[in-house]
Amino acid sequence: MTNPGWKTFLRTVLGRAYPRFIGVWREKSWLFFDVFLPLLQVSAYVYIYRAIGAPLEFSGFAVLGGAMIAYWMNVLWSMASQLYWEKETGNLQLYLIAPTSRMAILLGMALGGLTATTVRAAGVILVGTLLFRVPLQVADGALFFGVFLLTLISLYGLGMLLSSVFLLWGREAWHLSQLFMEPVYLFSGFYFPVRALGFWVAAVASLIPITLGLDAMRQLLYPQLMEKFRFLSVEVELGILAFLAVLFLFLSREGLRFFEDLARREGRLTLRGQ
């Protein structure tokens, strides 16, 4: 392999991220739906919690979960099945013949998606706290931000891994994404502490980095309340998240190489007749 050099690598990341940065501002209507729809879901939980007289912090769980759902959706719809869409439009072949790193393309997709989604997630948090007056205060801001960042890195690492695995299965990848979506809402504990589902369910759900990320962030937000509901300690959760991040990034690079070669041999890197 000739190394294209770090400058081209960076240019590629920014180049591929660019359409996603721009998309947020060019299509403002998306922003509305991306904030409004998760908030609907959040408010359902908030009203249930209120009706049963749960502490106000529980509404905070739901708002935080609603914000994190935006990332999960983005990873599913704009990362995992993305290479399939890129193949359909003819972009994939142009990425692949360029003298640049494929990982840079994936990273660009992730970085762009992550940035764009942060705008939406911030919208959910902002409107959610104003609307439901939930307390969102962190004692240790730096640690909270660290957990958040690590969660995103491993989550998008998972997205990159899925996208390389899905490279080979066009439309099926789309259905797989659909299949993944709803159960994860439940098992990752978007709207309630995951501990409620029992240790083993939580352990399996922890493969989706949002599970541990949410749990740790909730612990940092509501230390007293979460003492009863926490899954693992923040330190352990941080360690596992870091491990997952490295693992997913490594696997996605290997997976991409493997599936690209396989697709090249089977004639499935491009659409027929294109």
Added chain:
Amino acid sequence: MGTLMGRMLLGEIAVKTEELTRVFRLRKREAREGRREILALDRVNLEVCWGELFGLLGPNGAGKTTLIKILATLLAPTSGRAWVAGADVVENPAEVRRHINMVCGGETSGYGLLTVEENLWMFAQFYGIPSREARRRIRELLSLVGMADRASTKVYHLSSGMRQKMNIVRGFLTDPKILFLDEPTLGLDVQTARTIRDFVRQWLLDHPDRTILLTTHYMHEADELCQRVAIIDRGRILACAPPAELKKALQRDVVFRLYVEGIADAKNLLDGMKGVRALAQHMEEGRLSVDLILSEEEALVSVLSRLHAAGARLAELKKEEPTLEDVFLSLVGRKLSEESP
């Protein structure tokens, strides 16, 4: 091999294939006439020199795109080898990619939300071109294809012709040593197709060391643009020479076009007759138009009498200079029927 390597090292050969073969395996439900395998390329040997505009001419399904994809490192050959800019496409694809770019007809690449300039800039980033230099080249190339005023139009607002001109700019933007153009004027209106052809020709005049490998099923596009043309059908190269030479090879033969009335089919009637090398026909305004390639002029007499005996009236008869289309007909046994822009 020794001499080939020598010539590649000396830098004469830009693209070379050796017994290049590709078989596609089909899934059960895709099987064609019971066959589960398609021989898309059948031991193709080609050499394209630096500075050449080389054409691959062939009908639908001939294997043109398959060949381009292998050369562009998007598809693995089943057997045989290929080199692009001296690098083996299987063993050293990264080196190949440093020298190439590709534009396909009817391409819908890019992102609709972005402007023309942003889109082109994005693709330039994958080649490590600094932003300022990229913008300069984009402006320059856009004005050459008559799109200077469209730089800030969003891509989803472009007509298909405009879009293809943008794609062409994308291909040339990275200043490739070898450019693959897969049916670049497919489905375009006459004017746009001409702009693109003029642009391609001019670019090669300005950059005489660059190489273009173009596929087309438009006969006159190959004739007009290409220094050499390979005629490909069903995965095999049937002839490879400059257009004029291909036509000269037919000079010994005679080409007649005749229009007859009163019959609907002349092919069954005349096929296999002595002296008839090839024949194609189609209905035109109620008359049957027949293109006839004869290996000797004398055969015309027996052709006409057989037509007469079958009840046909001769409306018009012309003797013609052979065109590339006739070359194709005599090699492939049928015509390239598509209308060309």
